[in-house]
Amino acid sequence: MKKLINNPQHVVDEMIEGYVKAYPEYIKQRNENKRSLVTSRQTPDNKVGVLIGGGSGHEPAFMGYIGDGFADGVAVGNIFASPPPDPILETTKAIDKGTGVIYLYGNYAGDIMNFDMAAELADLEEDIRVETVLVTDDVASVAKGGEDQRRGIAGGFFVFKAAGAAAAKGLPLSEVVRIAKKANSHTRTMGVALSPCSLPQTGEPSFELGESEMEIGLGIHGEPGVERGKVQTANDVADRLLKDILHDMPLEQGERVAVLVNGLGSTSRMELYLMFRRIEQQLNQKQITIHRSYVGDYITSLEMGGCSLTLMKLDDELADIVDYPADCPMFVQK
Amino acid sequence: MKKLINNPQHVVDEMIEGYVKAYPEYIKQRNENKRSLVTSRQTPDNKVGVLIGGGSGHEPAFMGYIGDGFADGVAVGNIFASPPPDPILETTKAIDKGTGVIYLYGNYAGDIMNFDMAAELADLEEDIRVETVLVTDDVASVAKGGEDQRRGIAGGFFVFKAAGAAAAKGLPLSEVVRIAKKANSHTRTMGVALSPCSLPQTGEPSFELGESEMEIGLGIHGEPGVERGKVQTANDVADRLLKDILHDMPLEQGERVAVLVNGLGSTSRMELYLMFRRIEQQLNQKQITIHRSYVGDYITSLEMGGCSLTLMKLDDELADIVDYPADCPMFVQK
Amino acid sequence: MTRVKSFSGGVDVQVTEAVAWFQAYADRLQQEKEHLTELDSRIGDGDHGANMARGWKAVKEELESFDQGLSECFMQVSKTLIAKVGGASGPLYGTAFLRMSMKLKGEASVSPGDWAELIQAGAEGIRQRGKVSGGEKTMYDVWAPLVDAARDGADLEETVLLRSLAETAREKAEATREMKATKGRASYLGERSIGHLDPGAVSTALLFEVLCDTLSREGM
Amino acid sequence: MTRVKSFSGGVDVQVTEAVAWFQAYADRLQQEKEHLTELDSRIGDGDHGANMARGWKAVKEELESFDQGLSECFMQVSKTLIAKVGGASGPLYGTAFLRMSMKLKGEASVSPGDWAELIQAGAEGIRQRGKVSGGEKTMYDVWAPLVDAARDGADLEETVLLRSLAETAREKAEATREMKATKGRASYLGERSIGHLDPGAVSTALLFEVLCDTLSREGM
Ligand SMILES: Nc1ncnc2c1ncn2[C@@H]1O[C@H](COP(=O)(O)OP(=O)(O)O)[C@@H](O)[C@H]1O
Ligand SMILES: Nc1ncnc2c1ncn2[C@@H]1O[C@H](COP(=O)(O)OP(=O)(O)O)[C@@H](O)[C@H]1O
Ligand SMILES: [Mg+2]
Ligand SMILES: [Mg+2]
Ligand SMILES: [Mg+2]
Numbered sequence A, B: 001m002k003k004l005i006n007n008p009q010h011v012v013d014e015m016i017e018g019y020v021k022a023y024p025e026y027i028k029q030r031n032e033n034k035r036s037l038v039t040s041r042q043t044p045d046n047k048v049g050v051l052i053g054g055g056s057g058h059e060p061a062f063m064g065y066i067g068d069g070f071a072d073g074v075a076v077g078n079i080f081a082s083p084p085p086d087p088i089l090e091t092t093k094a095i096d097k098g099t100g101v102i103y104l105y106g107n108y109a110g111d112i113m114n115f116d117m118a119a120e121l122a123d124l125e126e127d128i129r130v131e132t133v134l135v136t137d138d139v140a141s142v143a144k145g146g147e148d149q150r151r152g153i154a155g156g157f158f159v160f161k162a163a164g165a166a167a168a169k170g171l172p173l174s175e176v177v178r179i180a181k182k183a184n185s186h187t188r189t190m191g192v193a194l195s196p197c198s199l200p201q202t203g204e205p206s207f208e209l210g211e212s213e214m215e216i217g218l219g220i221h222g223e224p225g226v227e228r229g230k231v232q233t234a235n236d237v238a239d240r241l242l243k244d245i246l247h248d249m250p251l252e253q254g255e256r257v258a259v260l261v262n263g264l265g266s267t268s269r270m271e272l273y274l275m276f277r278r279i280e281q282q283l284n285q286k287q288i289t290i291h292r293s294y295v296g297d298y299i300t301s302l303e304m305g306g307c308s309l310t311l312m313k314l315d316d317e318l319a320d321i322v323d324y325p326a327d328c329p330m331f332v333q334k
Numbered sequence C, D: 001m002t003r004v005k006s007f008s009g010g011v012d013v014q015v016t017e018a019v020a021w022f023q024a025y026a027d028r029l030q031q032e033k034e035h036l037t038e039l040d041s042r043i044g045d046g047d048h049g050a051n052m053a054r055g056w057k058a059v060k061e062e063l064e065s066f067d068q069g070l071s072e073c074f075m076q077v078s079k080t081l082i083a084k085v086g087g088a089s090g091p092l093y094g095t096a097f098l099r100m101s102m103k104l105k106g107e108a109s110v111s112p113g114d115w116a117e118l119i120q121a122g123a124e125g126i127r128q129r130g131k132v133s134g135g136e137k138t139m140y141d142v143w144a145p146l147v148d149a150a151r152d153g154a155d156l157e158e159t160v161l162l163r164s165l166a167e168t169a170r171e172k173a174e175a176t177r178e179m180k181a182t183k184g185r186a187s188y189l190g191e192r193s194i195g196h197l198d199p200g201a202v203s204t205a206l207l208f209e210v211l212c213d214t215l216s217r218e219g220m
């Protein structure tokens, strides 16, 4: 696959360099560790630090979400690989204001081990209180009953936003944790993949899909999904994703949701709006209110083809959190 | 090519439906013509109407740019095809506040004919003053000396933004036109394509490029460019694009620019930041100041692969215009 | 369906035949869609076939129960093309049919001697709308020479005249192959546009070929 | 390079040999990169080869001019793996080497009789870090049985012991093929993970194969 890159070994560092140069008013890179990025703005005293992260290749996640009302810092891993403890610890030190730091990331073995190691070091060596909330929104990954073993995918956007808003409001760590956990437990995602991406190092597709095949539930690193079949119409795919989500998280008539239709990288906006159109029709018919919608590329897998649907079920507290403004390089909400 | 669509004949109408449902607080569709979209917000009395448009398939352009500080209305064409006079006229009527309307679109024969027909009708039948500013930023399309015959591509973003900001400031039509023209004459774009997109109706790639080929200067509808060759590194491609722009629009040490690195649809953000990184290095070395940067998908060609570089040379007036806030469904600037 | 003998020995074309022409052209475009698109993807953006097929399909449907006169029929075609074809060819064909409709105001039929003036009105519309003068490798390079061909054949029998129009159109469309484009999308190709047919010229040639086929078959 | 005869009749492994082992493993990973990646792309995310090759390349470079003791050597490997491998395998191997480094504190060499304890320290690290207990289709399914193999072979000659470790490792890695993954990325595959080798188990087998190859060659 053709890519506009230089040395494949340096893509991540070069990307970060470009990113930091593009948004100096938002972001700075720590001298101590180039994979540690933090807000360049003055944040309020006593504010709980919000640290998100994971592998690269999901841009605009995670580094695009550093900013007011969102994350204070990001630890950047290699492509699709957890960052090691070092940049996590460095970011933790940089954003802690004495009131503790919350770690938010997807539920992957590698990330857990690295973030846990960093949390242990932060506690032991720096005396910083760290709490962790894992994102576990991917309905396709583990059957009902095993919710907390699920992978974290696009729904992370809502969980990060919830924690970011809660922290920006000046809530203490315990509250930020409670709200992030609540956001996670109210969030479900189902995805569909149409075409693979390729890692810069190998140039090889991350998985194989036939000329006219799609895979329901395929993970954002190419982890296999639940069902492979012929590509269906946008309406049928939307219906399927919605059905699986509603089966897992039933919604009553009159309830409110936030909707995220997330492109995986190479899917046109046109297709995403077609998907959203059908979702809206179906929810409308079930008399479920869409409180706010997000349609676009929020958490990608390089240039993977396909998209995911995320619903977050809202109560007043979460609705408020969704509406909270944010100002980040790759995401602004007024 | 696989796509998440329903009936290929209805993609544009379905996309608009989805889009309007996603952002009711920003956008409304005219009952009189479904291809006419206008802001759903109350705009100030006497504000000059800003109408942008062209074919679909360039999302987030054009409909993503309806909002405060940007366009008041959009006429939507079929994929890569100018809208007919009807929706243009309908949009014109809807957004005119008695102070006239400015039409802004890329310099393509089809668009000119349709927008001209609409302008004639607006004048004759509705007594609305219409002025037109064509976007002609594509350096690759016509050699120096023939600037006003060039195609309009990603630089339209700056020209639309300039007109939108000028109109939002309450300037009269003549001033909005002057500023838009100035923005256009200060803007240059050079693009590179790595892979084609395919039209939903045909499913066929819009052009052919070898396994390891790229084409410099290829147009956003697949119009041929200036040079085809092997894919080069991000640095070499960035240098080439920048060289061609600076050759066409020389910049002195100490001058200021706005930079747009625009993805064509399926190019990862990672690659775009690698491109930006090099551009920044080079401009920095030439002591040219980057006043503001935009990196992402601003004007696409469905899922085409590749990107373009746009520079707008700034004086105080244009710097001010670039900094003017905007609030649109697909673009927010604080 | 009645046909009126014209003084020149041919038969006049009436609204029913015009409708048949347009409907047959719509069908023909469905077949030629891929080919036109293919041509357009070489020197343009690859949508001419889709644009034309879509627009004329709408024309066909709208003419299904048409019961007005010749001028109104051309006007209907014009409006539909302008609204449905999009791109450059929509307004161009739309303007051509608009001007032809104006020329036909009050007329019930077109006699062989009328074709030159009628085509000239259409060509004139394209010339103005497209800001062309000939030789730019566009559909105008077919429309313009058809005026002369129609003038030269004004006294011929209708089928002979129509055959000559169809042949001229095809010839002139072929002749665009060697031209360098200086208008429309293809102009960005410069020298590289040489060696390819202009898609709009080819769709124009088809229009007149179908005219000839339809009216030669009709009522014979 | 001197080797110390151990009481059991074998020879002891010293820091220079450890360095040789790690450097040879780094080289071997460059060759096996594609294969490991291939395995990981079947049941994971296809980066295990790249992760390991990158991390151990850094290890090799850092050990180029290494002049400290055995424990420090293992500690250096641990730190580099944790910092450079990323993913799940980085902290897992990193923790294994950290624990082995602690076990080696103050030791100048590893005699055949020491291997069981050493490997057990590493395995224990992986068990805790990975929250595994065996049978989950991970690298632990190779590390754990190696403890027994080392214990059983504690009295053997060094090369024989190492050969037995290498063979056990390969066997146990092969045995992951029939397991159903319940930890790590592959667990999302459920039943579908059966029939594929676990990439981390295979890279562990390679580690012990290279140990055997390097030390059997060294000084013979
Ligand atoms: N300025 C012009 N004058 C006359 N004909 C033109 C002009 N520009 C384009 N054309 C004709 O239009 C055809 C292309 O039509 P089409 O592909 O439908 O529109 P678009 O170029 O907007 O995609 C060309 O082949 C050419 O014959
Ligand atoms: N919880 C765990 N305990 C032990 N080993 C694990 C665990 N999770 C994963 N592994 C090992 O890690 C290997 C995958 O490593 P790698 O591909 O480098 O990391 P990642 O899965 O983060 O991409 C697996 O093959 C398995 O052997
Ligand atoms: Mg990984
Ligand atoms: Mg077109
Ligand atoms: Mg075309």
Ligand SMILES: [Mg+2]
Residues within 6 Å of the ligand: D040, D044, D045, D046, D047, D048, D087
């Ligand atoms: Mg892996």
